[in-house]
Amino acid sequence: MQVVREQITRTLSSKPTSLELFKNKVNALNYSEILKLRQTERLHQEETLAPPVLELKERLKPELLELIRQQRLNRLCHGTLFRKISSRRRQDKLWYCRLSPNHKVLHYGDVEGEKETPSIEALQEKIPVADIKNVVTGKDCPHMKENKGKQTKLLEELFCICIQLLNKTWKEMRATQEDFDKVMQVVREQITRTLSSKPTSLELFKNKVNALNYSEILKLRQTERLHQEETLAPPVLELKERLKPELLELIRQQRLNRLCHGTLFRKISSRRRQDKLWYCRLSPNHKVLHYGDVEGEKETPSIEALQEKIPVADIKNVVTGKDCPHMKENKGKQTKEVLDLAFSITYDVEEYSLNFIASSRTDFCLWTDGLNVLLGKEMSSESMRSELEILLSMEIKLRLLDLENVPIPDTAPPIPKPPSNFNFCYDFSQAEQ
Known part of the structure; x- marks a missing residue:
């Protein structure tokens, strides 16, 4: 999304005079072009730095790189849970891999649950680091070559699911062209809420996001709003009713x-x-x-x-x-x-x-x-x-600006006892005489 935002912003900055021109320019500004532009701007920025600053930057690099190396090794020592993907894409088997504290052996083995981190002793298999020859990624991996043509592109599938969700939500909201922003907000909320449940496969994500229709979103919003109101201090609730x-x-x-x-x-x-x-x-x-x-x-x-x-x-x-x-x-x-x-x-x-x-x-x-x-x-x-809720929220926030970070008590403070005498009061009757 950051790259897409940058592509749109850079294209708009050139002030295209028509939608067709905008379309051509933004499509020509692909990801590799963005990387080149970023690199050019970074180099230009470095050239404008004072020589002492550049020298300090070069001196700091080795120390910071070593810090990152140590963080990576510590992460390997802690270990990570991986999933085995079968030919039917069922993600049902788990295995764990971690590096020994002396950084000399990789220990791994099958595990049953996700909750506990297995100890090194519980992992039966191991590979000496000295025997590792190379690290390959993506389509060069042996298990990717075996299933060549069967592995789907995650982002493309995810995009298709989200576009279908957009069409479905559009119909549920009976939206028109002017409601586009509202529909996009609901779709974003549907995707965000589904991702927060951490679905373990695309199929599970699709089922969950489709089950979270517009009426469910409205119910969740209402529940959250009521919960938020319950947590408000009584004086704030009283102010809300007065407004x-x-x-x-x-x-x-x-x-x-x-x-x-x-x-x-x-x-x-x-x-x-x-x-x-x-x-x-x-x-x-x-x-x-x-x-x-x-x-x-x-x-x-x-x-x-x-x-x-x-x-x-x-x-x-x-x-x-x-x-x-x-x-x-x-x-x-x-x-x-x-x-x-x-x-x-x-x-x-x-x-x-x-x-x-x-x-x-x-x-x-x-x-x-x-x-x-x-x-x-x-x-x-x-x-x-909807408008009443928006106006109430804005008005309350404006009125409580001066009370930011000031705790609001649930009950009014007690009224102090009257003084023993009122001699400090001015006696108007004597002044009239």
Whole structure:
């Protein structure tokens, strides 16, 4: 990831004038080019150092190299647990290898569990260091040559699993293009949480990461948030409860402002062709909903240009999903995606309704929350809950900045006893006389 970040940063620094040019430049800047650039910059940096500093650097090198050598030998003396991979890639057998304290013999042998470090005496096999001729790595190893063509590239398989996970999570979140960053955060969390459980094979990783779907992530976040709240001091929890009404009012005003600005909606015909557009917006005094057909998407129509209107006082209810009249009419024909974006307002004793299909989940949450505010009801969307948590967290952190590293007691300090007399108080009655 560091290399990829560097490739993107270096390419952006050249200020490419188009996406195609960016694509060509970033693909040309491969890993070997990055290494060359790093080497060139390092050499240039060394050239700019003063001669005494360069001389000191050369004097320090042998000492530090010896320190690293000793660390490597100590690590070998401690030993490492390895796995035997069979022809079916089953990682079921373990063996341990460690160097003797005098650095003359390598001891190794099969072990049953991972918890305990076996002693040198428990390892039956051994190889004198003097008999070791060479060390080979990668495809030059004998056990890699025996299974040539069978060994998969780990990163490529891992990449395929993660891309499949991204597609799966995207569908679960019913995401649109503007939700890309949110989806990536969830996918990153799914991968991180799965890796923290230390899966021993790619197959196990794949099973675990696929089981950790979006709903599971939300449950884990909720559990962690509740646990975090339980660990907060009572004064902080009290502050949080006091802040909630103020922040909820802020969200209500934002929802009403969004309705006053208005939104462009699409009409879906019986053939599901989204070819007609209409606009709806709330009047500045929050008393009337204005709506009407529009021809283009570029300009925001004025209230005067919208011919139809509904007084807010006549609105009786807001319904969503399959309870909407336009969803009942086409029951069985609408996809789940459309159902999740549909909402309607009923008015005039529920004989008439104004039907909406939002272009995104964000617009759906903004409008349903705003309409509920107009009707004096509570906002209930997931967007509102998420925004409230973010605002509460930010506000509490800002207010507690001055108390950083200061322990907050669970209970208020005791009130001291009153003094034996109040002679230190000013007597206003004598002054009046």
